[in-house]
Amino acid sequence: MFAYDHGVYYCRKCVAFGRLNVGEQDQRPTIVSKKISVEPLLRFRLTPEQKRVSRQVLDHLLNHKDVFVYAATGAGKTEITFESICSYLAQGKKVGFAISRRQVVLELWERLSSAFPTLRVVAVTQGYTDELDGDLIVCTIHQLYRYPFTFDLLILDELDAFPYAQDPLLHQLVKNACKGERLCLSATIDEQLQKEIDAKKLEVVELFKRPHGKPLIEPKIIQAPVWFQFVLLRLYLECFIRDRKQTLVFVPTRKKAIWIKRMLWGISVESIHAQDPQKDEKMKLFKEKKWDVLVSTTLLERGITIDSVQVIVFQADDPVFTQASLIQIFGRVGRKFSDPYGKGICLCQFRKKSILSCVSTIQKMNRSV
Amino acid sequence: MRVNDSKDEPLCLICLQKERQLPSRFLLEEDVCVCRECQKKFILHKKSYLIDQVYYHVLFEYDEWAQRLLFQYKDQRDIVLRRVFLSSQEKRFFEKMKKYTLVGLCSSEKKRQERGFEPLLEIFSEYALFVFSPFYKQEEIKQSSLSKQERARIQKILKIKEGYWMPKKKRMLVDDVLTTGNSVQAALSLIPMKEVFVLFAHPLWIESHQKDVKKHDSFFI
Numbered sequence: 247m248f249a250y251d252h253g254v255y256y257c258r259k260c261v262a263f264g265r266l267n268v269g270e271q272d273q274r275p276t277i278v279s280k281k282i283s284v285e286p287l288l289r290f291r292l293t294p295e296q297k298r299v300s301r302q303v304l305d306h307l308l309n310h311k312d313v314f315v316y317a318a319t320g321a322g323k324t325e326i327t328f329e330s331i332c333s334y335l336a337q338g339k340k341v342g343f344a345i346s347r348r349q350v351v352l353e354l355w356e357r358l359s360s361a362f363p364t365l366r367v368v369a370v371t372q373g374y375t376d377e378l379d380g381d382l383i384v385c386t387i388h389q390l391y392r393y394p395f396t397f398d399l400l401i402l403d404e405l406d407a408f409p410y411a412q413d414p415l416l417h418q419l420v421k422n423a424c425k426g427e428r429l430c431l432s433a434t435i436d437e438q439l440q441k442e443i444d445a446k447k448l449e450v451v452e453l454f455k456r457p458h459g460k461p462l463i464e465p466k467i468i469q470a471p472v473w474f475q476f477v478l479l480r481l482y483l484e485c486f487i488r489d490r491k492q493t494l495v496f497v498p499t500r501k502k503a504i505w506i507k508r509m510l511w512g513i514s515v516e517s518i519h520a521q522d523p524q525k526d527e528k529m530k531l532f533k534e535k536k537w538d539v540l541v542s543t544t545l546l547e548r549g550i551t552i553d554s555v556q557v558i559v560f561q562a563d564d565p566v567f568t569q570a571s572l573i574q575i576f577g578r579v580g581r582k583f584s585d586p587y588g589k590g591i592c593l594c595q596f597r598k599k600s601i602l603s604c605v606s607t608i609q610k611m612n613r614s615v
Numbered sequence: 616m617r618v619n620d621s622k623d624e625p626l627c628l629i630c631l632q633k634e635r636q637l638p639s640r641f642l643l644e645e646d647v648c649v650c651r652e653c654q655k656k657f658i659l660h661k662k663s664y665l666i667d668q669v670y671y672h673v674l675f676e677y678d679e680w681a682q683r684l685l686f687q688y689k690d691q692r693d694i695v696l697r698r699v700f701l702s703s704q705e706k707r708f709f710e711k712m713k714k715y716t717l718v719g720l721c722s723s724e725k726k727r728q729e730r731g732f733e734p735l736l737e738i739f740s741e742y743a744l745f746v747f748s749p750f751y752k753q754e755e756i757k758q759s760s761l762s763k764q765e766r767a768r769i770q771k772i773l774k775i776k777e778g779y780w781m782p783k784k785k786r787m788l789v790d791d792v793l794t795t796g797n798s799v800q801a802a803l804s805l806i807p808m809k810e811v812f813v814l815f816a817h818p819l820w821i822e823s824h825q826k827d828v829k830k831h832d833s834f835f836i
Contacts, residue, residue, distance in 0.1 A: 247631060249695045252731065258631060261693045262683075500818070520679055521818060 263391035277379050277396050281338040286328040286361045299453045300326040303429065304333055306449040312428040314443065316435065317453040318462055318611045319577020323431040324357060327401050330429060339398035343384045346407040348372055350548055355384045387416050390423040398426035404548055406436045406570040433577065434570040454611040458586040461612040463579040465590035467601060475593040479560055482591055483513060486556050487538050493556045495541045496575050498564035503541045515539040547574045554585040562601055563594040572604035628699050629653040648698050656680050665829040669803060670810045672834050677792055677815035685791060689734045697737040700814050709742050715787040718806065719746040720798055735791055746789060749779040750802060773801040787812055793820055
């Protein structure tokens with residue numbers, strides 16, 4: 247699959263990761279590994295379950311096995327990787343953290359930087375490509391093309407998220423980047439993962455209990471025509487505002503986010519979506535309680551933690567809301583110790599399989615806690 | 616250039632899949648380069664806006680998919696993609712464009728050397744349309760990486776090449792993406808023109824100019 251341009255050939259399949267002419271040497275960043283002795287700085291102690299899982303994960307990794315951590319949203323998946331990160335760094339090995347979404351990379355970068363203040367934690371994603379090497383590299387999965395055969399430990403978060411889940415080229419990038427063990431984290435198991443588990447290529451470790459010990463929020467499903475969903479949306483929002491709670495409203499498309507924001511007159515509301523040039527700023531302001539309601543597309547379904555937030559999904563039967571997506575969305579509720587409860591409302595016209603399987607998976611996780 | 620892995624099965628230049636469904640122009644045009652699925656991903660806009668006595672003709676809406684495609688074309692230097700942006704346009708569109716002197720906002724000299732080609736020129740030259748480049752930037756800046764306030768600096772940086780000749784027939788400014796409009800404004804302040812053609816316009820720009828939509832009798836029909 248080659249193209250010809252003024253006397254040279256280049257591959258069209260991998261050009262998205264940087265054009266390399268036939269016969270040309272690619273320019274890889276210089277990657278340095280050194281032994282680093284470090285302990286994470288946590289604002290809270292790990293629970294006994296988290297410690298157990300953390301130890302189990304490290305044991306499997308030290309036995310050169312790839313691991314899959316099947317954990318509920320908000321269970322503290324990131325924190326249980328810290329013991330493994332410290333162990334690998336102490337041996338002078340290279341550790342990378344790769345995620346599907348840019349927004350989550352930036353959030354995770356902040357979290358890892360505060361957990362490891364003495365380490366040079368580098369974020370590598372769109373708009374952040376000046377520094378490519380550090381003690382700990384956090385990047386989007388696309389950026390792994392820069393790191394062939396680099397990582398002794400590659401931590402992959404949210405494997406069920408777009409675009410990794412459907413792109414075989416990204417799977418190949420992951421294989422190329424990791425020369426040691428993979429540590430996979432996810433709250434849902436898709437077909438690809440299930441195949442690897444069945445083939446015993448991954449050791450599975452489960453963690454369904456959130457640190458505060460309270461169950462996951464089970465969303466309330468309300469079936470209604472679209473026009474009535476809007477009436478209910480408004481009623482619920484007014485109710486949450488009276489209780490002084492902020493709300494995240496998830497809608498299927500950017501246009502609907504803009505439209506619903508306009509229709510919610512009299513309410514302190516803003517909209518946000520992936521193409522919004524001010525999305526980073528809006529997220530920051532929403533966390534600072536500037537608005538009561540934030541209407542969003544699936545941009546905010548993952549990796550975002552907001553105190554005491556309620557969640558409403560509008561037109562939850564739209565195909566954009568998959569089972570994995572809905573589990574992640576309702577996982578935004580009740581993540582903090584200070585407010586482990588909350589409400590999740592699922593407005594839909596039809597009770598699709600994705601909605602029912604989201605609820606049944608959450609119920610299954612809660613039963614095992 | 617397409618690479619065929621079998622004699623009669625052309626590949627889509629974007630997704631590299633065999634063209635499962637040939638577009639309807641198949642019988643009239645030999646050269647089909649984008650499959651139906653990829654063609655649907657272009658959000659066709661085809662509207663004209665009248666702003667300060669200047670017509671802005673917008674072909675597509677700019678979304679994440681378009682952004683990635685342009686990134687692959689310009690920054691990853693996938694020159695083959697020059698054909699895809701105007702491939703859906705009819706013959707009369709190109710005949711209309713030939714009546715204008717097309718004036719382009721170009722990249723810096725450094726970028727042109729790095730890439731080995733000028734993206735905007737290549738898109739139009741595929742269809743035998745020449746784009747003149749009378750402008751240059753005094754500093755190396757990439758508009759897309761700047762904030763809204765920083766983008767306004769282009770007004771001070773963009774200059775005209777001295778002694779640059781262009782035909783006298785009516786001129787049209789062409790650009791690939793219209794985001795804030797600062798680059799276009801800067802160009803129009805140096806060389807006044809009555810019409811602007813852009814491949815993609817940002818949804819926020821479209822939203823803020825909804826009241827300026829005005830049908831241009833001879834452009835998008």
